[in-house]
Amino acid sequence: MITHLISFELTLAILIGFSVLWVCWGWYLGRKAKSQDDFALAGRNVGFALATATAMATWVTSNTTLVAPQLTYQFGVWGMLGYSMAALGLLLFAPLAQRIKTILPHGVTSGDFIYMRFGRFAWSVFLIISLCYALGWLVSLGMAGGILLSTLSPISYHTGMTVIITVCVLYTLLGGLRAVIATDFVQTLIIICGVCYIAYSALGQISLEQVHANVEQQQPQLLNLLFPAALMFFFNNVIFGIGEIFHSNVWWSRALAFKKGVGKKSFILAAMLWFPIPIVTGFIALSSNSLGIFPASPDMIGPLVAGELLGGAGAVLIFIIIFSALASSMDSLLAATSDLLSNDIYKKLLMKNASTQQILTVNKLMIVLLGLFTWLMSLPQITTLGALLNFTGAFVASTIWPILYGLYGNKLSNKGAGLAMMLGTIVGLIFYFQVGFYTAALASCFVSFVICQYFIRLRAIHFQWLQLKE
Amino acid sequence: MFVSELFLSTIVYTALCVSSVTPLVLLFLFFKDVMKKSLW
Numbered sequence: 001m002i003t004h005l006i007s008f009e010l011t012l013a014i015l016i017g018f019s020v021l022w023v024c025w026g027w028y029l030g031r032k033a034k035s036q037d038d039f040a041l042a043g044r045n046v047g048f049a050l051a052t053a054t055a056m057a058t059w060v061t062s063n064t065t066l067v068a069p070q071l072t073y074q075f076g077v078w079g080m081l082g083y084s085m086a087a088l089g090l091l092l093f094a095p096l097a098q099r100i101k102t103i104l105p106h107g108v109t110s111g112d113f114i115y116m117r118f119g120r121f122a123w124s125v126f127l128i129i130s131l132c133y134a135l136g137w138l139v140s141l142g143m144a145g146g147i148l149l150s151t152l153s154p155i156s157y158h159t160g161m162t163v164i165i166t167v168c169v170l171y172t173l174l175g176g177l178r179a180v181i182a183t184d185f186v187q188t189l190i191i192i193c194g195v196c197y198i199a200y201s202a203l204g205q206i207s208l209e210q211v212h213a214n215v216e217q218q219q220p221q222l223l224n225l226l227f228p229a230a231l232m233f234f235f236n237n238v239i240f241g242i243g244e245i246f247h248s249n250v251w252w253s254r255a256l257a258f259k260k261g262v263g264k265k266s267f268i269l270a271a272m273l274w275f276p277i278p279i280v281t282g283f284i285a286l287s288s289n290s291l292g293i294f295p296a297s298p299d300m301i302g303p304l305v306a307g308e309l310l311g312g313a314g315a316v317l318i319f320i321i322i323f324s325a326l327a328s329s330m331d332s333l334l335a336a337t338s339d340l341l342s343n344d345i346y347k348k349l350l351m352k353n354a355s356t357q358q359i360l361t362v363n364k365l366m367i368v369l370l371g372l373f374t375w376l377m378s379l380p381q382i383t384t385l386g387a388l389l390n391f392t393g394a395f396v397a398s399t400i401w402p403i404l405y406g407l408y409g410n411k412l413s414n415k416g417a418g419l420a421m422m423l424g425t426i427v428g429l430i431f432y433f434q435v436g437f438y439t440a441a442l443a444s445c446f447v448s449f450v451i452c453q454y455f456i457r458l459r460a461i462h463f464q465w466l467q468l469k470e
Numbered sequence: 471m472f473v474s475e476l477f478l479s480t481i482v483y484t485a486l487c488v489s490s491v492t493p494l495v496l497l498f499l500f501f502k503d504v505m506k507k508s509l510w
Contacts (some may be wrong), residue, residue: 047508049499056496077473081481178510185500189493196490208482212475223473259508273492276485283482 005307005315011153014316018323019167026171026179036360039176040108040339041257048266050181051258054332055270057184058250059090060191060277061137061329065322066144067389068278069285069302071233076215076222078230080282085234086241090271093245097255097263099407103465109336110252111344114417117406117463122418126402127344129395129421130247134337135377136392138370141330142378144299148322151303152315161378164323168330169371172338173364177257180331187324192277194321199280202309206287214290222286233438236393240441243396246403250336284309338366393441394432398424398448405452410463416455424448 006014033039046054064083071079104113110130115123142161149160171179212223221227245251255263285301288294291308295301306318342363347354354362402417428444435443503509 043510045510047503047506047510049496049503050509052499053496056492077478084485185496188496192489192492196486199486199489203486208479209475212478216472220472223478225471225473269495273488273495276488279481279485280489283478283485 005312006153006319008154010316011149011155011319014319014323015163018320018327019163022167022171022183022327023174025183026173026175028175029179029182030175033176033178036108036356036363038178039360040335040343040363041253042177042181044257044259046181046254046258046262048259048262050185051254051262051266052269052273053188054181054184054254055090055267056274057188057191057325057328058254058332059086059245059270059274060188060325061141064278065191065195065281065318065325066147066299066302068282069305070298072222072282072285073288073298073301075230075233076219076224076227076286078225078227078234080279080286082230082234082237083278083282084275085238086244086278087271087275088238089241089243089245090267090274092242093251093255094264094267094271096246096403096407097251097258097267100252100255101258101260101263103407104256107256108253108343109340110247110249111340111348113252113406114403115344115348118402118412118417119414122402122414122421123344125418125421126247126399127340129399129425130249130340131337132395133244133248133392134250134333134340135373136389136395138330138333138337138374139377140389141326141333142374143381144322145326146378146381147297147299148303148319148326151300152307152319157381158379162375164326164330165371165375165378168327168334169367172331172334173367177253177335180335181257183331184328187328190324191321191328194317194324195277195280198306198310198314198317198321199284201314202284202287202305205309206290210290211283211287215286218289229436229438232436232442236390236438236441239397239400239445240390240393243393243398243400243441243445247396247399248336249340250332253336253339334367334370337370338363341366341370390437390440391432393437394428394444395425397428397441397445398422400445401449401452405456409456410465411456411460412452412463413455413459413461416452416459420448420451420455423451 068083114126142165145164146157146161149155150157215222284305288305293304303318307315342359346362398421402420405412424444424447427447428440431443432440
């Protein structure tokens with residue numbers, strides 16, 4: 001077991017350096033944001049380069065750097081490819097982004113669309129699903145921060161997750177979506193350069209021939225294309241990734257923030273550039289056998305292998321990569337979820353006549369409260385990252401069909417959309433607990449599809465699109 | 471049905487090649503947007 005590869009002083013220096021950088025930059029970018037459009041949607045005029053980078057960075061999370069190696073370690077080649085297929089979510093969201101910008105030019109959140117297109121019942125179910133997912137993801141990011149620090153340095157799990165959550169809350173609070181997008185650009189460059197460097201260094205020390213030969217000898221099922229659990233995981237992850245992106249306000253707020261005509265092409269390019277990253281991070285885990293690394297918890301496999309291959313320098317590099325990956329996703333999630341809480345819960349439910357300034361104030365308050373909630377929930381490290389992540393699959397996969405039929409069709413009713421999401425989630429959860437985590441999203445998506453079909457074919461309505469312009 | 475060494479090498483090296491040029495692509499787009507004054 002390799003621990004404390006980075007000294008306490010060096011860890012502290014890296015943490016303070018990056019924290020000050022992100023927070024000061026966030027403050028600088030956010031100092032002119034006076035309206036909610038400026039704060040929550042970066043002025044609705046984000047260009048192609050920043051749009052592509054932010055789409056990539058948000059999708060390169062701690063999960064890509066920690067869970068992709070974990071899944072490769074557990075499921076072999078299918079784990080690696082299955083995680084990569086999450087790029088399909090970005091690719092399929094590209095046309096949706098264009099459609100969202102067209103039909104909802106003044107919208108702020110995904111909740112706005114569901115409320116106007118389907119009404120209160122479906123909107124309530126959608127909000128519950130969306131918040132469960134967002135909070136689950138936030139907690140997984142907080143946990144990942146703690147795991148990272150405690151694995152690589154003498155800093156404890158609790159201190160690690162406290163630092164990462166505090167830094168992200170601070171710069172999101174100061175700079176809003178503009179700060180999130182700008183930091184995402186730099187974080188993307190850091191992550192990709194770092195991951196490539198580790199991979200090239202690894203290949204310099206241990207050849208793919210050796211890795212293949214060792215895995216073939218010791219764990220041949222990891223190379224088996226007909227490994228049943230891995231195959232199930234592959235398809236489950238595709239559906240999960242699509243569900244995550246289609247419903248989450250993280251992506252809707254980006255679609256609304258990008259300049260007109262930019263959304264579609266930036267999501268397509270982001271998907272193409274994102275696709276190989278989990279393969280690069282995942283393959284490192286395949287070499288763990290050859291190196292004799294058997295981690296106590298599988299989600300530590302990535303940092304441990306990098307540390308073993310590259311020593312102290314590798315540990316520092318992977319620390320910076322994962323710190324950047326964590327920040328790039330946590331800031332996006334904090335911003336998007338606080339928009340959802342202030343715009344959907346506060347404005348629609350509690351204070352219908354709230355002024356823009358009041359909504360902005362509540363938005364900032366929500367960022368702080370979300371940070372506090374994440375911190376509290378991450379305190380007891382209750383599960384592994386992979387398990388927590390896949391738990392939310394049961395929720396999000398149920399939203400795919402209602403959103404598609406809602407955006408492109410006019411026959412699905414409020415009741416149909418609400419029931420599809422509700423029953424899909426329930427069945428998904430049953431499968432999660434009774435069959436396996438890798439079946440939750442598949443079951444949820446299937447049930448939701450059947451219910452949508454029933455309502456479209458037998459209980460169709462004729463929605464008037466003009467209602468969305470109101 | 472097992473993955474051959476050739477298949478594994480192909481996907482890993484292809485992924486590495488694409489990832490290696492990604493930062494250059496992003497920087498190119500960034501400077502292009504800066505020149506066109508269409509960053510934000």
